[in-house]
Amino acid sequence: MSGRAAVSQRFARLSLLAGLLVFVLKLGGYALTGSVAILSDALESIVNVAAAVLLGVTVRVSALPADDNHPYGHSKAEYISSFVEGLLIGVAGVLIVQATLSRLMEPQLPEANWLGLGLTVLASVLNLMVGLLLLRAGKVHRSPALEADGHHLLTDVWSSVAVLLGVAIVLLTGWAWLDPVIGLLVALGILWIGWRVVRRSLSGLLDERLPDEQIRAVRRAIESFESDYLEYHDLRTRRAGARTFVDFHLVLPESLTLYEAHRLCDHIEEAIDLELPETSVIIHVEPQQFAHEPGTVDVRF
Numbered sequence: 001m002s003g004r005a006a007v008s009q010r011f012a013r014l015s016l017l018a019g020l021l022v023f024v025l026k027l028g029g030y031a032l033t034g035s036v037a038i039l040s041d042a043l044e045s046i047v048n049v050a051a052a053v054l055l056g057v058t059v060r061v062s063a064l065p066a067d068d069n070h071p072y073g074h075s076k077a078e079y080i081s082s083f084v085e086g087l088l089i090g091v092a093g094v095l096i097v098q099a100t101l102s103r104l105m106e107p108q109l110p111e112a113n114w115l116g117l118g119l120t121v122l123a124s125v126l127n128l129m130v131g132l133l134l135l136r137a138g139k140v141h142r143s144p145a146l147e148a149d150g151h152h153l154l155t156d157v158w159s160s161v162a163v164l165l166g167v168a169i170v171l172l173t174g175w176a177w178l179d180p181v182i183g184l185l186v187a188l189g190i191l192w193i194g195w196r197v198v199r200r201s202l203s204g205l206l207d208e209r210l211p212d213e214q215i216r217a218v219r220r221a222i223e224s225f226e227s228d229y230l231e232y233h234d235l236r237t238r239r240a241g242a243r244t245f246v247d248f249h250l251v252l253p254e255s256l257t258l259y260e261a262h263r264l265c266d267h268i269e270e271a272i273d274l275e276l277p278e279t280s281v282i283i284h285v286e287p288q289q290f291a292h293e294p295g296t297v298d299v300r301f
């Protein structure tokens with residue numbers, strides 16, 4: 001297993017452990033306070049546990065080297081994990097809406113149990129620390145699955161903060177209806193996050209092009225050899241987890257030997273790899289006389 005995979009595995013285990021602990025703590029918080037907002041928060045934590053298990057499986061699969069059946073590698077497995085994670089977040093959101101709506105019909109005052117509130121605070125601090133760690137690891141190792149899990153934990157922190165504030169206000173003012181209303185707002189926020197995670201995974205699965213600033217970096221790398229080629233066209237980019245793929249057509253003067261053309265291509269490939277590490281580049285070379293019109297070769301939409 002590569003170093004990156006070992007690191008991802010470690011973070012997946014950390015996420016699982018934290019998820020279990022947070023779930024137990026929040027459930028304790030609900031048992032002691034009877035707050036439906038805290039219950040909705042706890043239910044959402046079950047999703048974290050399931051997501052962490054899934055994360056562990058996919059980081060293992062995505063780290064497998066390319067083989068005969070999957071010559072481009074397995075890095076897209078991470079999008080499946082983050083897609084399912086997004087769906088799970090959505091399910092949690094729906095569960096919470098259901099729980100809060102029934103409580104809204106019969107408002108009930110949560111109990112001022114300081115131990116119960118303390119457990120929920122503790123769970124949130126744990127989530128905050130693990131979430132920040134995962135987010136940083138996901139950025140450093142360019143792992144969409146780790147990043148999705150980190151985002152997920154951080155949204156849990158914000159929803160818990162809202163829930164705790166709400167319970168405090170309810171206890172101070174006696175407005176029992178505020179508890180389910182805050183639970184409902186938290187649920188809407190969770191549904192929104194779930195949708196965003198699903199959307200991001202789908203764009204990865206559907207080979208969305210690189211973000212603008214990275215495309216500019218690729219163009220910069222190509223254009224640093226401007227004096228050696230005539231023009232280039234049909235630049236295509238896509239990302240599969242930590243790996244990036246770039247291909248384009250390069251029009252060269254007919255006088256160039258095959259040896260020179262190949263050397264130029266290798267230099268351009270190196271320059272692109274310098275801008276975007278772990279990038280696989282394929283260059284289709286065309287002599288000026290036979291240069292295809294942009295967009296007419298291979299790229300039919």
Ligand SMILES: [Zn+2]
Nearest residue numbers: 262263265266
């Ligand atoms: Zn070569």
Ligand SMILES: [Zn+2]
Nearest residue numbers: 249291292297
């Ligand atoms: Zn062409």
